[in-house]
Amino acid sequence: MISFYPGPSKIYPEVASFMQKAAKAGILSVNHRSEEFVDLSKKTITLLKKKLNIPANYSVFFTSSATECWEIIAQSLTQESSFHIFNGAFGQKWFEYAYKIRYKSIDYPFLPDSTLDVEDIFIPLACEIICITQNETSNGSQITDDILVALNKKFPEKLIAVDATSSLAGIDLNIAHADIWFASVQKCFGLPAGMSILICSPRAIKRAEAIHENLHYNSLSAMIERMNDWQTTYTPNVLSIYLLYQTLQITPVIKQTDKIIKQRAEKWYEFVSGFKSIQPMIVNSESRSRTVICVTGDQAHIKKIKASAKKAGITLGNGYGKWAKNTFRIANFPAISEKEITTLKKFLKQHIK
Numbered sequence: 001m002i003s004f005y006p007g008p009s010k011i012y013p014e015v016a017s018f019m020q021k022a023a024k025a026g027i028l029s030v031n032h033r034s035e036e037f038v039d040l041s042k043k044t045i046t047l048l049k050k051k052l053n054i055p056a057n058y059s060v061f062f063t064s065s066a067t068e069c070w071e072i073i074a075q076s077l078t079q080e081s082s083f084h085i086f087n088g089a090f091g092q093k094w095f096e097y098a099y100k101i102r103y104k105s106i107d108y109p110f111l112p113d114s115t116l117d118v119e120d121i122f123i124p125l126a127c128e129i130i131c132i133t134q135n136e137t138s139n140g141s142q143i144t145d146d147i148l149v150a151l152n153k154k155f156p157e158k159l160i161a162v163d164a165t166s167s168l169a170g171i172d173l174n175i176a177h178a179d180i181w182f183a184s185v186q187k188c189f190g191l192p193a194g195m196s197i198l199i200c201s202p203r204a205i206k207r208a209e210a211i212h213e214n215l216h217y218n219s220l221s222a223m224i225e226r227m228n229d230w231q232t233t234y235t236p237n238v239l240s241i242y243l244l245y246q247t248l249q250i251t252p253v254i255k256q257t258d259k260i261i262k263q264r265a266e267k268w269y270e271f272v273s274g275f276k277s278i279q280p281m282i283v284n285s286e287s288r289s290r291t292v293i294c295v296t297g298d299q300a301h302i303k304k305i306k307a308s309a310k311k312a313g314i315t316l317g318n319g320y321g322k323w324a325k326n327t328f329r330i331a332n333f334p335a336i337s338e339k340e341i342t343t344l345k346k347f348l349k350q351h352i353k
């Protein structure tokens with residue numbers, strides 16, 4: 001079975017041997033306050049920062065999911081309200097989670113295919129943080145770096161938090177252009193689910209320390225304190241940290257991965273545009289995700305393609321939310337091989353007019 005599901009997605013084939021290596025190394029029962037753990041945590045974060053081009057003065061934390069990061073941001077970095085700019089299901093879910101914690105939070109939905117014009121956006125003073133989904137996994141759209149730059153320029157006092165769950169480790173994101181970034185590892189990192197990475201700018205750290213919210217096991221101020229010693233507030237997923245460390249060692253620096261992913265994306269869009277009965281869901285090429293290709297067509301046709309793919313041993317990403325029936329999604333994540341892409345293209349040529 002080949003998986004093009006955009007999360008949980010195909011893992012790096014080497015993960016199986018890394019898991020055996022972890023068992024042999026005794027890492028699976030390591031104490032999370034031990035020197036051994038501290039060493040692993042420090043090595044992993046250092047390598048992650050190097051490989052993903054994360055500014056040296058930014059901090060990295062381990063959390064258990066992107067969903068947890070949504071809550072941490074609402075709990076520990078928001079006192080009154082957050083402002084949510086989104087065009088799909090994940091951005092909307094983030095807003096809904098934040099709203100339950102900070103009920104004055106505001107949503108700013110926009111259409112997936114429209115370019116977001118920052119000049120049109122008005123954010124009340126009481127909104128302290130802008131929340132935006134860089135790569136909207138549900139419909140295959142993306143926010144460009146220009147938009148982050150424009151948001152920074154127009155709203156210099158507000159923190160900017162970016163959900164990059166399906167793009168971090170896939171494309172070269174300019175981390176310095178926002179204060180908070182997060183992603184879980186079951187997408188572009190090519191790892192099994194169960195962990196997420198949270199990245200904070202010095203400004204975000206300062207804000208968390210000033211707010212000093214300490215009601216939760218995952219209050220950011222407590223996480224910062226523990227991370228001073230490369231530790232976590234609770235017993236973390238040590239196996240996942242170990243697997244992250246091992247895969248980071250065998251994967252290229254992000255600039256190189258970015259080049260491959262963008263070339264593959266361009267070819268995917270070209271390929272999908274070559275059929276009469278299907279087209280890329282996002283028409284505007286700037287707004288097209290480079291890591292999740294969303295394909296739309298007639299409902300019955302899409303249904304048939306999905307079913308035949310399954311029979312052929314290929315898992316396509318189902319459509320998501322309101323796009324469940326008229327789309328399928330193709331993950332364009334780094335762990336997917338050229339050979340697998342060729343197999344899928346061959347299959348699609350045979351089954352689509």
Ligand SMILES: *Cc1c(COP(=O)(O)O)cnc(C)c1O
Pocket residue numbers: 007064065066067068090133135136137163164165166184196
């Ligand atoms: C998958 C995904 C999430 C949810 O990730 P979890 O690890 O399940 O919490 C959030 N945001 C985006 C953009 C995603 O693609």
